[in-house]
Amino acid sequence: MAQVVDRAIFSAGPVFIIIAVGLVDMCVLAYYLIVFPYNHHLSLQESTFLGKLSMVFTILFTLYMVYCIHFHYYMSIRTRPGGMTNLDIEAGEDESTNHGLLEYEESAQYPKTCKKCHLPKPERAHHCSVCNACVLRFDHHCPWIHNCVGHYNHRYFVLFMTYMVLSAIYFVVFGWRPFIICLDILNPEWPYYFPRPLMAFAYILSICMGLALGALCAWHYYLVLTAQTTVEFYNNYYEKGVAKSQGEVFVNMYDFGYVENIRRFFNIGDKYPWYTVFYPIPVPPRGNGRYFDRCQEFYMLPAAQQEDTILANQAVQDLEDIKDL
Ligand SMILES: [Zn+2]
Ligand SMILES: [Zn+2]
Structure with a gap:
């Protein structure tokens, strides 16, 4: 029985990866198509130097976080953990x-x-x-x-979780207003190229993943320390x-x-x-x-x-x- 479970886990591995990348990138899309435009539309209208600077900084920072997540995830998957063969x-x-x-x-x-x-x-x-x-x-x-x-690959795995948790916190902190708006179904106004239900899903997912991964990440830092x-x-x-x-x-x-x-x-x-x-x-x-x-x-x-x-x-x-x- 244990062998069947082990084989099932191994066979399902690529599916887990596709699901993980799909969910992460859905949240990234939700950020760039809703959260970012919502938080920066004032800066764009006013077009002040500080407004533009904050936009550029935000874009670079979020790109860096997205890249770090994908890089460390890729390295966790592709790096052989080390064996005796x-x-x-x-x-x-x-x-x-x-x-x-x-x-x-x-x-x-x-x-x-x-x-x-x-x-x-x-x-x-x-x-x-x-x-x-x-x-x-x-x-x-x-x-x-x-x-x-x-x-x-333990180092990559811990850094992957770290960037995931920090990004989830970032998304939850800056995305709560668009989240409240997307729940208000009586208001038909929704000027974004991203479906409202998916925004709600991405936000709730970020909270859940942030908590679950946060606990796992804290546990691994305790083990490292x-x-x-x-x-x-x-x-x-x-x-x-x-x-x-x-x-x-x-x-x-x-x-x-x-x-x-x-x-x-x-x-x-x-x-x-x-x-x-x-x-x-x-x-x-x-x-x-x-x-x-x-x-x-x-x-x-x-x-x-x-x-x-x-x-x-x-x-x-x-x-x-x-x-x-
Ligand atoms: Zn294994
Ligand atoms: Zn062995």
């Missing part, structure tokens, strides 16, 4: 990934093999039952991008409780503190300064997704506890994967 290794950004399999098998402290695809399973990798492959630093499978969210994946969160939560009951200190070995975690996730450094998060450009993740630095607190734990932590993290890799809908 030859194709994934050749596609890797990091030179060391060319020898990924060999290197992993030779030097992993606790080598692990996937029970399903029988390939080496590096730390934080997880087998996705929908894609039927292991994915590096797996977060979850998302049918809306017809892809897994993993090491190589605390250096966890969705799968790891549940295990860490459990381990934290166990450690507390035994009077021990729980340490997430990948947690370097909020600021450093953010820098590592967005690959902020000399090559990609902080402001590159605002650039719609391809930025690879830090590292090859097979090995991850461990924090100082982890190395200060007794050797036995370090081993327990590593083995507990490995046990999580065998749990069922997570699919969002």
Whole structure:
């Protein structure tokens, strides 16, 4: 039964993408054909310098937001999240990934093999039952991008959600008056090239998507700040409780503190300064997704506890994967 569901999710992937792009672009059209003319008709009539400047700025800003949404969505879909097959290794950004399999098998402290695809399973990798492959630093499978969210595309996925939420807020804030007008069906005056019912739908959709994606986006920022994946969160939560009951200190070995975690996730450094998060450009993740630095607190734990932590993290890799809908 689970396999049937997985196949259905995989087969429906392109349909999800078409629906998502269709809905986003409908809201974009509603903005340019109704919200923008409504908010700027006074500026055009008065034709003051400030009015024109505000129009140009608004057009450029909204085009930038629309482009960022489409760019990060495209990159989330097209970027392979990272796996252990030859194709994934050749596609890797990091030179060391060319020898990924060999290197992993030779030097992993606790080598692990996937029970399903029988390939080496590096730390934080997880087998996705929908894609039927292991994915590096797996977060979850998302049918809306017809892809897994993993090491190589998690950054794009988070930025896509960020721009979606900001744009939804923008649309709701500046579109509420046209929305009220379009609901007033007793008033026949509707001077726009966009149907009234669709405007109402686009506005309500923006509120719903803004709230739903806002919650998901906030959740992912929490995970980024605390250096966890969705799968790891549940295990860490459990381990934290166990450690507390035994009077021990729980340490997430990948947690370097909020600021450093953010820098590592967005690959902020000399090559990609902080402001590159605002650039719609391809930025690879830090590292090859097979090995991850461990924090100082982890190395200060007794050797036995370090081993327990590593083995507990490995046990999580065998749990069922997570699919969002
Ligand atoms: Zn696998
Ligand atoms: Zn997947």
